Amino acid sequence: MPSEFPIPIPPLPLPEAVPLAWYLILSAILFSLGVAGFLFRRNIITVFMSIELMLNAVNLTFVAFSYHLKSVDGHIFSFFVMVIAAAEAAVGLAIILTVFRNRQTLEIDEVSSLKL
Amino acid sequence: MDALLFLTFATIAVACAINLVLQTHPIASALSLVGVMGSLAVLYLLLGGEFIAAVQVIVYAGAIMVLFVFVIMLLNAAAEKKTKKPALRAVVAVPLLFTFLMLVAYLIQTQVPKGPGVQFGGFSGGSPADIGRALFTTYILPFEITSVVILIAILGAVVLARKEV
Amino acid sequence: MNFYILSLVKTGLLAFVLLTFCAYLVWIERKVLAHIQLRPGPYRVGPHGLLQPLSDLIKLVTKEGLIPGNVSTGLYLFAPFLAVALALVSIVTIPFGPEFEIFGVRTWLGLTDLNIGVLFILAMSSLGVYATAIGGWASNSKYALLGGLRSSAQMISYELPLALAIVAPILIANTLSFKELAEAQSGFHFGFLPKWHIFAAPFPQIFSFLIFLVAAFAETNRVPFDLPEAETELVAGFHTEYTSTMFAAFFTAEYANIVTICCVTTLLFLGGWHPLFPSAYGSDYVPVILLLGVAGMFFFHAGQTIKTRRWDRFSFPVGGVLSLGLAGLFLIPMLQPILVPFFWFAAKTLLLIFVFIWVRGTLPRFRYDQLMRFAWTFLFPVAVVNLLITAFAVALTSK
Numbered sequence: 208m209p210s211e212f213p214i215p216i217p218p219l220p221l222p223e224a225v226p227l228a229w230y231l232i233l234s235a236i237l238f239s240l241g242v243a244g245f246l247f248r249r250n251i252i253t254v255f256m257s258i259e260l261m262l263n264a265v266n267l268t269f270v271a272f273s274y275h276l277k278s279v280d281g282h283i284f285s286f287f288v289m290v291i292a293a294a295e296a297a298v299g300l301a302i303i304l305t306v307f308r309n310r311q312t313l314e315i316d317e318v319s320s321l322k323l
Numbered sequence: 324m325d326a327l328l329f330l331t332f333a334t335i336a337v338a339c340a341i342n343l344v345l346q347t348h349p350i351a352s353a354l355s356l357v358g359v360m361g362s363l364a365v366l367y368l369l370l371g372g373e374f375i376a377a378v379q380v381i382v383y384a385g386a387i388m389v390l391f392v393f394v395i396m397l398l399n400a401a402a403e404k405k406t407k408k409p410a411l412r413a414v415v416a417v418p419l420l421f422t423f424l425m426l427v428a429y430l431i432q433t434q435v436p437k438g439p440g441v442q443f444g445g446f447s448g449g450s451p452a453d454i455g456r457a458l459f460t461t462y463i464l465p466f467e468i469t470s471v472v473i474l475i476a477i478l479g480a481v482v483l484a485r486k487e488v
Numbered sequence: 489m490n491f492y493i494l495s496l497v498k499t500g501l502l503a504f505v506l507l508t509f510c511a512y513l514v515w516i517e518r519k520v521l522a523h524i525q526l527r528p529g530p531y532r533v534g535p536h537g538l539l540q541p542l543s544d545l546i547k548l549v550t551k552e553g554l555i556p557g558n559v560s561t562g563l564y565l566f567a568p569f570l571a572v573a574l575a576l577v578s579i580v581t582i583p584f585g586p587e588f589e590i591f592g593v594r595t596w597l598g599l600t601d602l603n604i605g606v607l608f609i610l611a612m613s614s615l616g617v618y619a620t621a622i623g624g625w626a627s628n629s630k631y632a633l634l635g636g637l638r639s640s641a642q643m644i645s646y647e648l649p650l651a652l653a654i655v656a657p658i659l660i661a662n663t664l665s666f667k668e669l670a671e672a673q674s675g676f677h678f679g680f681l682p683k684w685h686i687f688a689a690p691f692p693q694i695f696s697f698l699i700f701l702v703a704a705f706a707e708t709n710r711v712p713f714d715l716p717e718a719e720t721e722l723v724a725g726f727h728t729e730y731t732s733t734m735f736a737a738f739f740t741a742e743y744a745n746i747v748t749i750c751c752v753t754t755l756l757f758l759g760g761w762h763p764l765f766p767s768a769y770g771s772d773y774v775p776v777i778l779l780l781g782v783a784g785m786f787f788f789h790a791g792q793t794i795k796t797r798r799w800d801r802f803s804f805p806v807g808g809v810l811s812l813g814l815a816g817l818f819l820i821p822m823l824q825p826i827l828v829p830f831f832w833f834a835a836k837t838l839l840l841i842f843v844f845i846w847v848r849g850t851l852p853r854f855r856y857d858q859l860m861r862f863a864w865t866f867l868f869p870v871a872v873v874n875l876l877i878t879a880f881a882v883a884l885t886s887k
Contacts (some may be wrong), residue, residue, distance in 0.1 A: 212478050221326035224440030227430050230366070233333045235427045237340050237359070239420055244344040244352075250403050252349045252395055256356050258385070261446070263363055266379075266446075274446045275438055279457045282449050286458070289382050290469050294476035296366060296387045300394045301483035307398050313349075317349045350625060354563070355768035357618065381802065386644060387613025392621050393640045396633065450662055 230271035237264035249315050251303050255296075262292050325443055328369060332362040348402040349395045353388060360384045370441060372449035497764040506579060510540035510743040517845045524849035535803035544700045549783035551707040551732040556627070568730065568737035571619030578612035579883055581669045582604040582751045582752075585761050585829040590822070596667070597830060605666040606654060609752055610647075613707055616749035620709070621739065624726035635725030640854065646706035646713075652871035656878040657685040657693050657756050658789035670760030680766065683771065684759035690881035695874045697757040699867060703750045706863070708742065711848040736854075750840040751833075758836045761829035772824065775831040778816035783808045820863055 237260060245255030267283040273281025306318060339358035346352045360383045367376035439445075458466050515530065515537065521527025530537030555561060583598035602608050617640050624636020658664060661672035673685045685693040694835065706713040717725030726740045754760060765772035786808030818827055854862065 220472075221330075222440065222444040223325070223339075224445075225325050225329045226440050227438055228435045229329065229333070229426075230370075230441065231431045231435060232428045233336065233366075235431065236337055236358050236382055236385070236424060239424055240337075240340040240344055243416070243420060247344065247413075248352075248403070250349050252400060252402065253352045253403075255341075256349075256352055257389060259357060259383075260359060262341060263360060263383070265367065266462075267363055269377050270367050270370050270372050270375055271441070272370070273449070274441055277446055277448065279448045279453050282372050282454055285375055286378060286454065287417065287465060287469060289378060291472065293382060294473050295388055297476050297480040298483070300390055301480040303394060305357065305483050313398065313400055354618075373604045374607070376609055377604050380611035381607065381614050385611060385617070387495070387648070389614075389617050389621070389640050389644055392618070392625075392636065393644075396621065396625055396637050396640070451607070 225274050227271060232267060234264045234267040234271070235274055237261075237267070251306065251313050251315050251318070254315060255299055255303070259292060259296075325369065328448065329366065329441075332365045336362040336366075350392065353391050353395060356391075357388050360388070367449075370449075371442050371444070371446035374449055374454045376453045386407050410457050494595060495599065496594075496785060497519070502579070502599060503576065506576070506744060506747065506814075507740065510740050510748065511545060513747070513841065514544070514739075515541050516839050516841075517848070520842065520845045521849045524846070530645070532549035535799040542761070543651050547734070548732055548736040553732040556629075556729050558628045558661060560626045560628070563622050564729075565734070567623035568734040568741075569618065570622065572737040572744070573614050574619065575741040575748065578609055579744065579748050579751070581608050581666055582748065583760070584751075584833050586839050588825050590826065597826070598667075601665055601667045603663075603665050603887075606658065606664045606669075606756075607749070610651060610654070613641070613745075613749075614647055616707075616741075616745065618674045619738075622728045623730070624740070627726070627729035629729055630729045630839075631722045631724075633728050635717060635728070637728060641711065642706055642713065642715060642859060642863075645860060646703045646867075647853050649699050649863065649867040649871040650703035650707060651694040652868070653755065654756060656696040656875050657688070659875075659878055660685060660688045660690065660693070666755050670762070671754050673759040674762050676766055680769075682759055682762060682764060684762070685757045691878045691883045692739045693757055693878070695870065696878070697753070699871050699874065700753060700757070701840075702867060704753065704806050704861075705844070705847065708745045708749055710746070710844055712851040713723050713859060714853065715859060720747065720853075726768075745846055746841060747837070750837045750844070753840055754833060754836040758840075762835040763828075763832050767872075772828050774820045775828065776815045777829060783811040783815065786811065 241257045241259075241261035241264060244260065245254055246253050248257065266288055269281040269285040269288070271281075274278065303313070307313060310318060312318065336359050339355040339362070342355040343352045343359070346355065360379060364376040364379040364384075367379060369462075489781040507781070519537070519541075522525065530540040533539040533543045555564065580599040580804050581602050583601060585597035587594060587596040600831055620639040621636045624632040624634075624639065627633070660721070661669045663669055665719070672682050673682070677683055677687065677689070681687055683689070686697050705711075709715075709717060715725075715773035717727065721803075727735060729737060764775070765771050790808065817823060
């Protein structure tokens, strides 16, 4: 900081540095919520978005470990994850569009037969 | 200051993720996911990943999620209908999820090596120049393969979206 | 001085100037459009309609804010807020002038200098889609929904050529910070041609400047790419159902975005605050000469006003005295290193804003399929080829 903050801040009961474990636990919580959404929701698009949430949680772990190991490799990995997620979204949404055009529904339980 | 920022944005991320799972309308879920991505971008900044934070907002929130919102609006997707099945799944699954999370948190707390902790400015190897150098030297083969993957994805999307299929 | 107090003062100043300028941009736009179409434009409120923005503001704020039935209220109220917040946030990375020292304080005109400033602007502009898409969706009206749909498709499509056009000058300047980008363009080729990126050494960036400008029209939803709010087919597009302050928020956001993108164009391609010709030839005195000319025009017309324009007998001499005062300000040696670079920056930005209005007054709107085909089959390939040539030239000439 270039100079001190003009108003004194009362000391908070918080650690000066955030433990690495906090980031990992946050990532675990987000991943579990993604799994829950994947299992419970029945709209195809929401299920798809739950997968994206899981990918995001994994990315957070990569970047956190990259800080811990002081190396750029984790960033590269999360970069690749994002690129693949973009490709996946393009194909996945095209599939969803086709499914909706053929069956007029987005409910995942109703898309159960291979043949119309 | 670091811990305060972390807790603020971690809370926002978790709240948005819970909202994603609980909302029945896909567009509300999509916007919550954008909230998760935005707060994760701030956490990446705290971890010293400027480039990844920017890419997270530009690619994830600004392109992929816009595509989702576009498709939801295009299909005019309605809210999920209430299921006739009993709520047994929720009764069993929510405590199970909590137990699992507790277990994972305990494992992480005990197993992860106690380092000096994360402080803003502690790692500055995430600048665009560093990422670029790593991408075009060490990781040049994966990088080129990704471009082929994207090309295949574009072709696939075009073929799938054609009217005759 | 304390860093925080200084930042607070600069934030307040920037917000005040930006919002006032956005309000007057509406007046400028209406006047320029009117003169293109041989009309006088706003004339009633104040001299030459100069108080029109104020009366518009009072009208919009005091109107009843209607919330139509069947809208999703939360998102409906959130969309204009998001639009104006993103538009105001993205201007904080713009430097309006170089560093200077005044009263012993070293600072510069601008709030912050990010080392990823260009990416930050891109991120904020890509998030801007949500404001229009959410606004269109939450209104629960078919016109608004169509506007939102068009907006999201158009923004995704034009973001690609925009980003590719940005990459080319960045390759030459070798930085992502706006301040360093502007500093990289100082100096002159052969002693007279400025080293702006449109005249850059290995490969002039004139093509990427044009691509960027065209994509910027689409990103800010301006004619000829204003399909999301095409009034002849979609009533008013995504903001059909908005009234009063919420409508004003969308309006402000649109104009703030125009100002931001013109500042970015100036910094990326037109050399930021660096003058058109070296100060050895007297470029420091251009603002003084210009303002003296303006004052002369004011006084000349003040002597010629007809009886019916009573206001002008008073307002023209006042305007003349004001421009003389401004010219005097530019002559004070202490203020010169601040004001002269800012003048060049503002002059280039205003010129670009004039181009935005000029195009609106001249070109008809594209059809939707033409818009998409133009982005994907013309603008995108041209941007890629331009980037490849630039990269090749930079690779050949770099040490």
